[in-house]
Amino acid sequence: MKVLVTGAAGFIGYHLCRRLYESGHDIVGIDSMNAYYDVALKEMRLASLKELGSRFQFHKLDICDRGALFALIKEGQFAAVCSLAAQAGVRYSIQNPYTYVENNVAGFLNILEGCVQNQVPYLVYASSSSVYGRSGKQPFAESDQVDTPVSLYAATKKADELMAHVYSQMYGLPTVGLRFFTVYGPYGRPDMAYFKFAGRIERGQEIEVYNNGQMKRDFTYIDDVTAGIEKVLTASYADKPKYRIYNIGRGKPENLMDFIHLIEKGLDKKASLKLMPLQKGDVLETFADISALKRDFGYKPETDLEEGMAKFLAWFKAYMTGGDN
Numbered sequence: 591m592k593v594l595v596t597g598a599a600g601f602i603g604y605h606l607c608r609r610l611y612e613s614g615h616d617i618v619g620i621d622s623m624n625a626y627y628d629v630a631l632k633e634m635r636l637a638s639l640k641e642l643g644s645r646f647q648f649h650k651l652d653i654c655d656r657g658a659l660f661a662l663i664k665e666g667q668f669a670a671v672c673s674l675a676a677q678a679g680v681r682y683s684i685q686n687p688y689t690y691v692e693n694n695v696a697g698f699l700n701i702l703e704g705c706v707q708n709q710v711p712y713l714v715y716a717s718s719s720s721v722y723g724r725s726g727k728q729p730f731a732e733s734d735q736v737d738t739p740v741s742l743y744a745a746t747k748k749a750d751e752l753m754a755h756v757y758s759q760m761y762g763l764p765t766v767g768l769r770f771f772t773v774y775g776p777y778g779r780p781d782m783a784y785f786k787f788a789g790r791i792e793r794g795q796e797i798e799v800y801n802n803g804q805m806k807r808d809f810t811y812i813d814d815v816t817a818g819i820e821k822v823l824t825a826s827y828a829d830k831p832k833y834r835i836y837n838i839g840r841g842k843p844e845n846l847m848d849f850i851h852l853i854e855k856g857l858d859k860k861a862s863l864k865l866m867p868l869q870k871g872d873v874l875e876t877f878a879d880i881s882a883l884k885r886d887f888g889y890k891p892e893t894d895l896e897e898g899m900a901k902f903l904a905w906f907k908a909y910m911t912g913g914d915n
């Protein structure tokens with residue numbers, strides 16, 4: 591099948607393009623290549639994708655550019671769109687709110703309109719575990735009430751889900767939203783805690799640990815995430831409802847301090863900790879109920895945190911010394 595992947599030079603987009611290519615699909619990837627974090631890392635991912643061959647094509651394109659996006663979708667005649675392009679990051683949304691509305695709301699509306707106007711039969715898109723806010727219920731289930739976000743980022747992701755529902759109901763566009771839970775791995779995002787911690791520990795610098803380290807996260811290895819996306823993206827949707835939301839995580843929260851100890855072990859260096867109070871927009875724990883994705887698509891995460899961090903740190907050491915494997 592022929593798939594449009596937005597955010598193709600991003601962390602998840604890069605790994606998904608590789609997986610889909612290896613499975614025999616044709617991929618058109620787009621990315622704005624913005625400077626939210628080091629563009630050199632995005633260029634490194636993109637260079638790797640361009641080595642795949644002719645079944646991968648790339649266009650530098652911003653989903654906020656409605657005309658260019660619509661023209662590409664019309665020309666492409668895609669069997670599916672996987673929309674991963676978004677402004678990420680909870681903390682960045684505090685200082686840069688308009689960027690989130692422009693990219694995550696207006697940009698996603700362009701994706702929806704582009705699909706409907708050009709008869710794209712299926713849309714899979716990125717949501718986030720952030721929509722659950724500070725829910726006291728564990729684990730987080732898709733049926734939970736998610737109307738009390740604690741960050742603008744989370745609010746924009748909830749808005750995406752609501753807009754997708756409208757387009758599914760009004761136009762019959764089949765949509766699946768995936769609520770990602772703390773995705774990590776090689777070629778990851780430098781703004782995420784595991785990447786920042788590794789860099790600062792490697793350099794002998796202090797790391798800021800919020801809520802005095804009393805936090806848990808459902809860390810999900812990138813290969814498990816892309817395996818799940820591929821299952822959703824390539825499954826027959828004929829007999830399923832037009833609108834679905836799924837959690838995609840490991841289903842096992844880990845203590846933040848245990849996570850830091852794995853980084854210390856992998857780098858053979860001791861971390862210097864600066865204990866901090868809980869930060870605005872942050873949550874104490876994330877924990878995915880993944881039973882629905884298992885039931886409907888056979889999703890099965892296989893990588894535990896120790897194995898996944900070992901793989902990330904092996905890549906990270908090469909990256910820090912000028913390599914990229």
